[in-house]
Amino acid sequence: MLIRNKLILRFTLLVLAIQLSFSAFVYYFHAAARQQRFSHRLAGKAIMTARLNLGAAASPVDSNAAPARAFRRRDLLTIEQEEISIYAPDNRLLYVSDDTVSQTENLRQLALGPAAGGVPVRFLSGPLEAVALTYGPAGRTYRLFAAGYDELGRAQLASLRLILLAGNVGALVLIILAGWYFADESLKPIARVVKQVKRITARDLSRRVDEGNGTDEIAQLAITFNRMLGGVEQAFEAQKSFVGHASHELRTPLTAALGTLQTGHAYDQNLAEAKDSMASAVEDLRHLVALTNGLLALAQADEAGFRRETVRLDECLTQALAQCQARYPGRTLQLRFGEVPDRLDTPFAVTGNAQLLTNALLNLLDNACKYSRANVVVVLGYRDPVTVAVAVADTGIGIEPAELARVTEPLYRAGNGRQEAGYGIGLAVTQKIAQRHGGELHLESAVGRGTTATLHLMAV
Known part of the structure; x- marks a missing residue:
């Protein structure tokens, strides 16, 4: 279901529930008020009838007062299907307004006794509403029963039901229209974002989504999407650059090896010439294997799902120093220790993969030895x-400031270092490994004075 339809449905159900609850509240209290008013009318009729039929002896008021003065205006009102019954203190039926009046419910109420405090008791006598009450002085109490049909009150109640029904139906229509309007207004920014996103393609990643006022939830979504889009654009550009450089670097040794083999096959006349051609082709293929291994290392460094465990970085550094010393036997590698915080259970401990960290450190050491002849x-x-922190410093050729930010790109090499063997993969691999371990690689360099590469990793 569309979000628009969900919003309209939920808004309609919520407001309709409130509307129905309010209507039920109004109807319930109107019905209770009608019943109370009608019960008072019945009680008044019963008392008036008792006064007229029992005389002054049973009246709780002054016996010298004329019966006519005890009449009230409400006593003169006629009640539909009126039924009045009067019982003596000994439960004898003294008066009934009509011979057809059923006494079944009256006798049942009579057996229950009078209500506490003389409050009239309401009950149903067939289709009629009825009340039971006491009348007379203490010691000579009569029981009065009055029943009737509240035609006017019930008609008003029916009118109220009709009004509430029509009002709720009309309100439902208005609620749906209001829900549709507010949902449409609320989703307009999202529709605008969707429309703008549809225009963004892989060929045009420079487009951005309008961020609106920059404060509400839709604006935050647009800001987040723009940031993600910026990352995707950078990743696409890096991929394009990587593919371009990789295809070029792979094509060169392959073309050279193929040309050498074709030339040897066509022109070599003896075994010595064939061996020279094969040796040249083997050297080209070795370069190709080295480049392929570098690309595989870069792909492995990009993987974030490697196994992580507690690793001693000093042990990884020791292994990297040993491997680098084997590559450059005549080079001096000086290991120094910086400041170490007190009270460390395991110094130089980090969380990560020992093999990847050793490769990252070896790449830094290899670059330092490759571009510097000093210690x-x-x-x-x-x-x-x-x-x-692990800092590797050399006093070699250095890197131009304009190229310093690009030397961590895959297959990119600084202009002053292209005379040395390599493919521009080592620093890219090291940076990827640092990022996958939650760390960073920081480079400082000056042309002719050397480079310092520092690897920062979170300690355990």
């Missing part, structure tokens, strides 16, 4: 009590 200094310490 490489590695500092292991803490930036703050919750962040472990």
Whole structure:
């Protein structure tokens, strides 16, 4: 079901429930008031009849007062299907307004006794409403019964039912129209966002959604979507750049190996010439394998679902130093320790994957050794009590400021470092690994003076 229809339905049901509850409240209290008024009329009729038939001896008021003075205006009103019965203190029937009056319900009420405090008791006598009350002085109490049909009151009640029914039906129509209007007005910003989103395609990711006033929920949704769209645009651009560079880098050794093999097949006349051609092709294929391994490492670093456990970063660094020393036997790698907070159960402990972290550190060490002929200094310490830092510093060729922000892009190489072997994957892999571990890679460099790469990771 559409959100618009859900809003209209819920709004209609809510307001209709309130409307019906109010109508039931009005009808209930009007019916109770009618019943009370009619009961008072019946009681008044019964008392008037008792005064006329029993005389002054049974009157609770002054016996010298004339009976006519005891009449009240309400006593003169006629009641539809009026039935009056008077019982003596010994429960004998003294008076009945009509011989056809049934005494069944009267006798049942008579057997229950008078109500406490002399309050009239309401009950039903067939289709008629009736009351029972006492009359007379203490010691000589008569029981009076009056019944009748409240034609006017019931007619008014029926009119009220009709009015409430028509009002609720009309209100239901207005509620539906109001719900449709407010739902339409409330969803207009969403419809606008949807319309704008439909215009955004993979070929045009630069478009953005209107953020409206920037404060309400729809604006927050648009802001969040624009941020996500910006990330998607960057990812698309990075993917396009990666695919372009990767295709170029892969095509070069493949083309060279193929050309070498084709030339050797066509022109080599002896075994020595064939071996030279095969050796050249093997070297090209080795470059291709190295590049492929680098791309696989980059893809592995992009995966966020690797197994995580508590890892000693100093042990990962020791392994990376050993592997780098094996690659560059004549290079001096100096390991220093920075500040370490007190009261640490396990120093240099982080949460992550030991193999990935070792690869990340090895990439930093390999770059430092590749672009610098002097000693490489590695500092292991803490930036703050919750962040472990590994800084790898060299005094090599450095990186231009304009290129410093791009050297972590896959397959991008700075202009002054392209004479060295490599594919521009190491720093990209290290940055991905840092991000997957909740850390960051920070680079500082000056041309001709060297580069310092610092890996920050959250401590356990």
